[in-house]
Amino acid sequence: MVGIVSYGGYIPRMRLSRAAVAKNMGWFAPGLFGAARGERSMANWDEDCLTMAVAASQDALVGMDKTKLDGIYLASTTLPFSDRDNAGVVKSALNLRDDITSADFASSLKAGTTALMTALEAVKGGDKHRILVTASDKRKTKAASNEEMLFGDGSGSLVVGDDQVIAEYLGGYATSIDFVDHYRGEDAKFDYTWEQRWVRDEGFSKIYPAVFKGVMDKTGIAVGDITKMIFPCIFGRINAKLAGSVGAKPNQLADTMEAQVGECGAAHPLVMLARELETAKPGDVLMVAGIGQGATALMFRVTENILNLPPRTGVSGYLANKKTEETYTKWLQYNNLIETDLGGRGDQDLRTGLSSLYRNRKYILGFVGGKCKECGTAQIPAKRICVKPDCGAVDSLEEYEFADKPAKVVTFTADNLAASLDPPAIYGMIQFEGGGRTMTDFTDCSLGDIEVGVPMKMTFRINYHDPKRGFTGYFWKAAPAHSGGA
Secondary structure (H helix, E strand, O other): OOEEEEEEEEOOOEEEEHHHHHHHHOOOOHHHHHHOOOEEEOOOOOOOHHHHHHHHHHHHOOOOOHHHOOEEEEEOOOOOOOOOOHHHHHHHHOOOOOOOEEEEEOOOOOHHHHHHHHHHHHHHHOOOOEEEEEEEEOOOOOOOOHHHHHEOOEEEEEEEEOOOOOEEEEEEEEEEOOOOOEEOOOOOOOOEEOOHHHHHHHHHHHHHHHHHHHHHHHHOOOHHHOOEEEOOOOOHHHHHHHHHOOOOOHHHEOOOOOOOOOEOHHHHHHHHHHHHHHHOOOOOEEEEEEEOOEEEEEEEEEOHHHHHOOOOOHHHHHHHOOEEEOOHHHHHHHOOOOOOOOOHHHOOOOOOOHHHHHHOHHHHOOOEEEEEOOOOOEEOOOOOEOOOOOOOOEOOEEEEEOOOOOEEEEEEEEEOOOOOOOOOEEEEEEEEOOOOEEEEEEOOOOHHHOOOOOEEEEEEEEEEEEOOOOEEEEEEEEEEHHHOOO
């Protein structure tokens, strides 16, 4: 049996109030008031599609032996590197084996479902047995645009394989149609969108029903047997009409989370599917589809194995751990829509030594330290000599992962003089459960959230961006455990 083995999701803690957007920009674009309901997910300044993909993947890998993975596929329309294996960065952050296949899927909002179908077909072919599929997007939008209200940031991850399947893959159907409802050129920052009525009537209203019918015909599943139809649609009011075109009823529609999150680009079908799997019961039939210059639709039947999955944060958990942001200028700052002065301390050359990054990749990207084989002392970063004074063994350390270890605050500082996009810069010493301590930056928190003894989790984040050379550097930071930092 081939299908989904595990699932996970990630929604950033911060949510931008749409009313705040309208309040600040309604003078310029009065139409914003009509969409000023609910919230949209808002990535922190140190988050992008790679950091969110790592968080969702950590969620999907809870309780799993990740050494069994022999592939990782990353889908996104907002990859930070045009010529670097972005999936390989995620692979390194998760500290997966080197001898696996990594691949990026891009350039279309259906990239997430295309990556999922490709992974399932690879497992069906027998060459691969377990593949991690993650989709993530953080799309830039112009201030006061419809997209600013409609879009959201987030990530969904699925592990597919041929054993311990929680949702059997029944079949898929795909179309490729160069229907350009929007596009983003090679050097453009923002999407260029076409007239919405034409996109709705000539695009969504024809492309979606065709793949719905195609996957039902291919799998032999009648519409009445489908428990949930899972598909994103920026035209929320026509969701029921699209499903009704093939005979589905409104109660068969999955929640698009438009009021809480917005639409997370290529990630949204996987985010929605992950959320539905949280409450799915054995025997449920789930159809998931993604659209973008054609569409891809897949059908699954939930198995008894779903009852055996260990608990995880899941999309619902991240939705519950939220902080509503009413400061519109903070949104503009985090998304580089305004230029602010970081002062003299922010004026520095951020050139990355690529040779050093390679040599230290286990520590920098994977947050791997060491544990002494002689005395059992854990330490990060790993050094040749054990840090325990009465041990001092040389070359005795074996690899020891800290990224998933709980920690607590030992000391902390709030620095108002350091250059920061979210002042004050908060950092300090944390102590890991099981041993080991390190100095680290804190994220997803304000000063009032931190005190000695507060539980913390490590989370993969942007450490800096070098605009001169177009390079983004990543590292691990600590976030309060309640914030959902993975």
